[in-house]
Amino acid sequence: MDAFPKVVARIPVAGPDPFNTLVSVSQSGYGAGTGVVTQRVGSFGGGWSKTQMVFKTEFWLIGYDPRQRNPFVHSTSVVMHHMGTTQDFAFQFSIDDVFAGFDDHGCWTVIADLVTEVPEPPFFGGPNLASYAPYVSSWVLCHEPPLEQHTRREQDPRLHRFTGGDR
Amino acid sequence: MELHANLSNEVSSERHIEADIGGNRRLLVMSGIAILDWRLDTGDPQSRSVRVWLNEYARELEHATPFVGLASIANGESEFDFSVIEPSVGVDPNSGELYLDVVTVVFGEWSAFYRFSYQVVALVAHVGTTIEGTITWPQSLMTPPSTDPATVAPDLIVVANRHELSSGDGPWAIAEHLTPLVPGTLESLTIQDDTCQAHYRIENPPMAVPLKVTVSVQPGFAQSPGAPVLAARISGPDVFTLSPYETSETVDFAISAIFVR
Numbered sequence: 001m002d003a004f005p006k007v008v009a010r011i012p013v014a015g016p017d018p019f020n021t022l023v024s025v026s027q028s029g030y031g032a033g034t035g036v037v038t039q040r041v042g043s044f045g046g047g048w049s050k051t052q053m054v055f056k057t058e059f060w061l062i063g064y065d066p067r068q069r070n071p072f073v074h075s076t077s078v079v080m081h082h083m084g085t086t087q088d089f090a091f092q093f094s095i096d097d098v099f100a101g102f103d104d105h106g107c108w109t110v111i112a113d114l115v116t117e118v119p120e121p122p123f124f125g126g127p128n129l130a131s132y133a134p135y136v137s138s139w140v141l142c143h144e145p146p147l148e149q150h151t152r153r154e155q156d157p158r159l160h161r162f163t164g165g166d167r
Numbered sequence: 168m169e170l171h172a173n174l175s176n177e178v179s180s181e182r183h184i185e186a187d188i189g190g191n192r193r194l195l196v197m198s199g200i201a202i203l204d205w206r207l208d209t210g211d212p213q214s215r216s217v218r219v220w221l222n223e224y225a226r227e228l229e230h231a232t233p234f235v236g237l238a239s240i241a242n243g244e245s246e247f248d249f250s251v252i253e254p255s256v257g258v259d260p261n262s263g264e265l266y267l268d269v270v271t272v273v274f275g276e277w278s279a280f281y282r283f284s285y286q287v288v289a290l291v292a293h294v295g296t297t298i299e300g301t302i303t304w305p306q307s308l309m310t311p312p313s314t315d316p317a318t319v320a321p322d323l324i325v326v327a328n329r330h331e332l333s334s335g336d337g338p339w340a341i342a343e344h345l346t347p348l349v350p351g352t353l354e355s356l357t358i359q360d361d362t363c364q365a366h367y368r369i370e371n372p373p374m375a376v377p378l379k380v381t382v383s384v385q386p387g388f389a390q391s392p393g394a395p396v397l398a399a400r401i402s403g404p405d406v407f408t409l410s411p412y413e414t415s416e417t418v419d420f421a422i423s424a425i426f427v428r
Contacts (some may be wrong), residue, residue: 013194015187022186022194075182075196077286079236092241094281095200098180117241137234137286139196141184 008059010144018071019141025059025108026137028081048117055110055136056103062144064106072142076100078112081135085118086128092117093132100138110136168215170201173222177202179282183223191293192229195265197221198286200238203271206279212248214272221265224374225291226411228265231256232288235269239281247275251283262375263411265289297415298327298351298369300403302382304422306361308396309388316353316365322387323365323398325351327372330379330406345379348372374409380418394424 011022055078064070078098085091094115103109112134121128170177181199188194201219233254240249250272258265267287273280302323311318328345351369372378382398390396403418 011186011188013186014189016185019186022184022188073182073184075184075198075286076180077198077234077236077284079234079238079284080240081236083237083240088244090242090244092239092279093237094239094241095284096179096239096282098198098200098284115239135236137198139184139286139288141186 007057013141016141018143019073020146021142021144023059023108023140023142024138025057025140026135027055027057028133028135048115051114051116053112053114053134055112055134057108057110057136057138059108059138059140061102061106061108061142064102066104066106070102070106070142072102072140074100074138074140076110076136076138078110078134078136081133083130083132085130087121089119089121089128090117091130093130095134100140108138108140110138168203168217169220170217171220171222172197172199173220178219181222183221185223187293188290193225193291193293195223195225195289195291196286197223197265197289198284200282200284202282203280205271205273205281206277207273207275208277209274210246210276212272212274214270217269217271219267219269219285221267221287223265223289224263224294224411225258225265225289226263226294227292228256228258229290229292231265231290233267233269234286234288235267236284238284241279241281242275243277245276245278247273247278249273249278249280254285256287256289261410261412263294264375265291294374294411294414295370296372296374296409298372298378298380298418299415300367300380300418300420302365302367302398302420302422303401304363304388306358306363307389308422308424309363311356311358311363314356314358316356319356319363319365319387320353322385323353323367324383324385325353325367325369326381326383327351327369328379328381330377345381348376348378351380372409374411374414377406377408378416379406382420382422384422388422389424391424396422396424398422 009024097113099111118130172178178199183197186194235254253270327349331344349372351367355366388396398420
């Protein structure tokens with residue numbers, strides 16, 4: 001079993017320009033320990049809660065340069081992978097809108113607009129807790145440097161002596 | 168129940184991509200949040216079939232994998248069940264539009280199934296579309312210096328437009344609206360006797376959109392007061408719609424001076 005789950009697949013494509021790579025990334029917020037949304041309602045409050053979930057995936061764009069435009073198009077879906085409440089109460093869990101793009105470091109980031117409704121708990125009861133975790137699936141058409149460039153760098157003669165080739 | 172991916176009040180966060188994977192095949196990925204707004208109050212499970220029209224077209228669907236899940240649910244402190252099951256992908260035999268079918272199941276006193284998310288990955292055969300035709304005019308209006316089509320291209324603007332009709336009040340109740348979509352290119356030019364003829368081609372205009380081809384004549388053609396020079400359609404349809412089963416159309420034009428009294 002791999003220590004790190006392989007959640008990113010890169011597929012070379014012929015186009016359309018300027019794209020040369022199709023990336024598929026699928027991740028569960030629950031398993032990754034990130035992206036789990038919990039609403040806690042104590043003795044006061046209750047009602048609607050709007051939050052924006054920012055989900056950093058394990059897809060990093062190779063050759064990302066924040067000074068330049070890094071063109072991409074994507075298709076992204078977010079579903080509820082887990083949901084639960086601590087008490088028997090009325091609830092609403094909603095994923096209303098989904099956005100995605102690269103952050104300032106080239107990490108593929110999915111943002112979802114979430115709405116949760118949890119009622120106020122009884123006066124002598126504990127807090128009401130509701131949590132849910134998203135599952136994110138993105139397909140991204142992007143441009144990454146071809147693999148040949150990296151291979152050539154490894155074959156640079158100035159580096160050759162460090163690889164044991166001269167001995 | 169039917170929903171349409173191109174309508175934001177029926178599908179939100181709609182995104183799609185199309186990748187060329189070679190061998191004249193395309194990989195399509197389509198995602199969105201389908202808006203059901205289904206609220207009920209029952210202790211018995213209720214099911215509803217939902218079809219989402221995906222606004223992508225293909226003549227042949229090789230493979231498809233649908234992925235669906237819950238996006239927005241609510242319950243009023245009762246037992247409940249929410250399911251989105253049996254996803255499948257198909258292609259309409261008439262229009263070629265892809266669709267996603269699912270079955271949704273709900274019970275609860277009360278429960279609301281507002282939305283579900285979907286993502287469809289489909290492998291389809293690429294279907295290219297074309298519009299082509301000729302533009303003919305007498306040399307008296309313009310004599311090209313050679314048979315290179317580039318010499319007349321600046322004076323003949325060929326465009327495939329989205330065609331829409333709007334209704335309103337009064338005697339001009341119906342108005343035609345044209346939105347330029349895809350420009351054409353001149354591929355060849357012939358000069359014979361007193362007549363010139365250019366052959367144009369428009370590559371990959373969209374399917375399932377009412378289209379109208381227009382040719383606008385620029386000042387390189389002879390102009391005289393009271394006699395504007397215009398291009399008029401002489402054969403082929405005025406408005407037409409392309410599909411995976413009708414991928415090409417031919418529309419011919421003639422240019423002449425229109426004398427106005």
